[in-house]
Amino acid sequence: MSKSLLFIVLLFISFNLRAQTWELGGFLGGAGYMGDLNQNNPLKVSGFAGGAFVKRNFDGYFSAKLGYTYGVISGADSTSKSQQARNRNLSFTTPLSELSLTGEFNFMEYIPSVSKSLYTPYIFAGIAYTGYTPKAKYQGQTYDLRELQTEGNTYPNSTIAIPFGLGIKYNIAGCLSLAADLGYRTALTDRLDDVSGLYPDRSKLPSAISVALSDRSAGQTAVAGTQRGDLRPRDTYLFVGFSLSYTFISQKCYY
Template sequence: MRKLFTLLLLSIIALTVHAQAWEAGVTLGGAGYMGDLNNRNPVQVSGGMAGVFARKNFSEYLSAKVAYNYGFIHADDANSSNQIDRNRNLSFTTYLNEISAVAEFNFFEYRPSVFRHAFTPYVFAGLGGLYYVPTAKLDDKWYDLRSFKTENEAKPYSKFAVSVPYGIGIKYSFSNKLGITADAGYRYVKTDYLDDVSGNYANPANFTTTQFRLADKRLDPNQRGTYGMQRGDGRPHDSYMFFSISISYTWITDRCYFQY
């Protein structure tokens, strides 16, 4: 996983050095997630995100983007409309560090800094690496949930995961050098622990007091402490998403990639 992060970071540096027809910019937006504490609403925004990126326009229809995004997601069973979830009474906040490389396909001819080809919808897909840290609050103190192994895992799950970003957006070049992009991008993630919840309740005899209080917050006293019951939603993977607006600056070096 660390090799993937290194490779993606080197790609960002190398592509920037050899830029020919480029955009570079900043991104702000909202973040959400689908998983064990939210398995019903695929567009629920629960946090925020910010990032930086560089995009190379190979032609009017094809471009590639490398990016670093930082964000956080949150969910709380207390806010659920489902009584079973409210009884589970879990919550989390997870911090996300993502490096990604994606290919973008424009539906219309798009030529930054050329007014008559200044707008297009597009789709994108690619590959990324994610470093994530699930946390929870207990007695006004924040805890790193991974280190407490709340489902009595044999060893703590990895802090790193492969992500597969994909989504849709629109681009608009509104001046000679500046452009704006709005997109919605989902991330399929090769982990079920973005929220620190995956399987079943573990035997509390194997827990310290703090571990037990982080792992089993059920409101029903007749259930709390019993084990083997389902804790997660049974799905093998979580996902997260960014809904963002980006501002970019366009410059052309070496050969121009389009004809006026």
């Protein structure tokens, strides 16, 4: 779903706040990733993230949330502690565009300005649709790695992902809530970083730029058919940060 279409959906919902159990908010924070260029650090943040959401609160414990988040992840072998990774010398930057639907559970009954609880920890899980475009810089220019077929094949520009995470929210004033959360997304693809399997036969790549960005080792010494990625079937990305939201509450709804 495009950003403009998502904006129309959120705008439509905002004009139909009839149930007084709706919540609108925004998110700002960082994005990170685990995959072929970061195998060991699940908390590494490599870019920014921001978004907006609308939530339907069914009661003080359960809610459903529709959200849009834009983030950027990146990685570079040149910063790795592994000599093997530094020799491989790959790098990428990937903008992510995520539309998600998640269910949320509060451990304490939480209704801003109504319930006795001023804060609550919570957990969430759901499903997401994510667009991604791996890119890399080479000789001062930025290239779309998918188009270059760096492993000798093409792959989709979107994927399904499974979000899950935890957080804590606090009623800062009236119907305003401030929340902090950490959420991981298991993507049903191994190509968020454009790295997945084996080095291809260079003679079958579409261009000289494809060859250059497929094998960035010194002297381009990689042999076709040898390991390029870590051979794990999926990449993971994360969003971490803060959200500020307003809950529409009435006596009719909660008393």
